[in-house]
Amino acid sequence: MTQTTQSIGAPMPALFISHGSPDTVIAGTEAAEWMKQLGQELPRPRAIVVASAHFEIGGGVAVTADANPETIHDFGGFAPELYQMQYPAPGDPKLAKRIVGNLQAQGFAAGAVPDRGFDHGVWSPLKLIYPDADIPVVVVSVDPAAGPAHHYRLGQALAGLGAEGVLVIGSGSFTHNLGEAFKIMRQGQRCADVPDWVEAFTDWMNERLGASDIDALLDYRARAPFAAKNHPTDEHLLPLYVAFGAAGEGSSAMRLHQSADFGVLAMTMWRFDHAMADAPAV
Structure with a gap:
């Protein structure tokens, strides 16, 4: 892969990671x-604006507003070195304030929150993608009770950010049955075969995303095969709808990567590009 030479402020896609x-x-x-x-x-x-599956707020949208967010180690039972890792990227209080104001103007109950750092849905992928931690990061919450349509609309409210060089990332999981994953983890089979019920679901989601079939995607729990088995709760899929919405109307979708962890955790990644580079700014 070659280094892209576009400068800071170049139009950015939205990503689902x-x-x-x-x-x-x-x-x-x-x-x-x-x-x-x-x-x-x-x-x-x-x-960078990240909608993280691990930042769950009911009844509204929270936006991190600290200038120097801490790194949160919101997990247990992993290698000691993980608890020593830091991701010291700065926040962006001014951007957070603008996002809150725009969300409120579009009917969301939104507010800036202090003392909320980067959960592992934020820092663990960013540490791989941007290891220097020198790009400001703002985190946006998901509401596990609100469903896909709410989060797609939330993404649409962020759609102007890409045109001004802000990368919107939805950070979740394409499939997320932790009960099944823990069974395989205990067996030490990180490269386990992908079961049919995971493959059927991911095939359906990939096909519908490639076709930009938003009606089907918003109704995925009723239409996708094995939807409830792959997502007993859907907070880890909701960031995908934020990313899809953030690319704006008429956006194009491209699958960037597909693999699996422990067989049942689909590590599928998607890119969503704006139809027009001059989309209105937030």
Whole structure:
């Protein structure tokens, strides 16, 4: 892969990243190695906005507003070195304030929150993609009770950011049945075969995303095969809808990567590009 030469402020796509297990950052998996190359292909963003599956807020949208967010180690039972890792990227309080104001203007109950750092849905993929931690990062919450349509609309409210060089990332998981994953983890089978029920779901999602079939995607729990088995709760898929919406109307979708961790955690990544580079700014 060659280094992209576009400058800071170049129009940015929106991305959906399957961040996987917290130890993906040190595991050397296919997905981890791919993420290490991703930052070399993209234009350098002037800031990053991440909708993280691990930042759950009910009844509204929270936006991190600290200038120097801490690194949160929101997991247990992993290698000691993970708990020593830091991702000291700065925040961007001014951008956070603008996002909150825009969300409120579009009918969201939104607010800036202090003292909320980077959960592993934020820092573990960013440590692979942008290891220098020198790009400002703002984190946006998901509402696990609100569903796909709410999060697609949330993404649409962020759609102007890409045109001004801000990278919007939805960080979650294409499939997320932790009960099944833990069974395989205990057996030490990180490269386990992908079961049919995972393959059927990912095939359906990939086909619908490639066709930009938003009606089907918003109704995925009723239409996709094995939807509830792959997502017993759907907070880890909701960031995908934020990323899709953030590319704006008429956007194009491209699958960038597909692999699996422990067989049942699909590490699928998608890119969504704006139809027009001069989309209105947020």
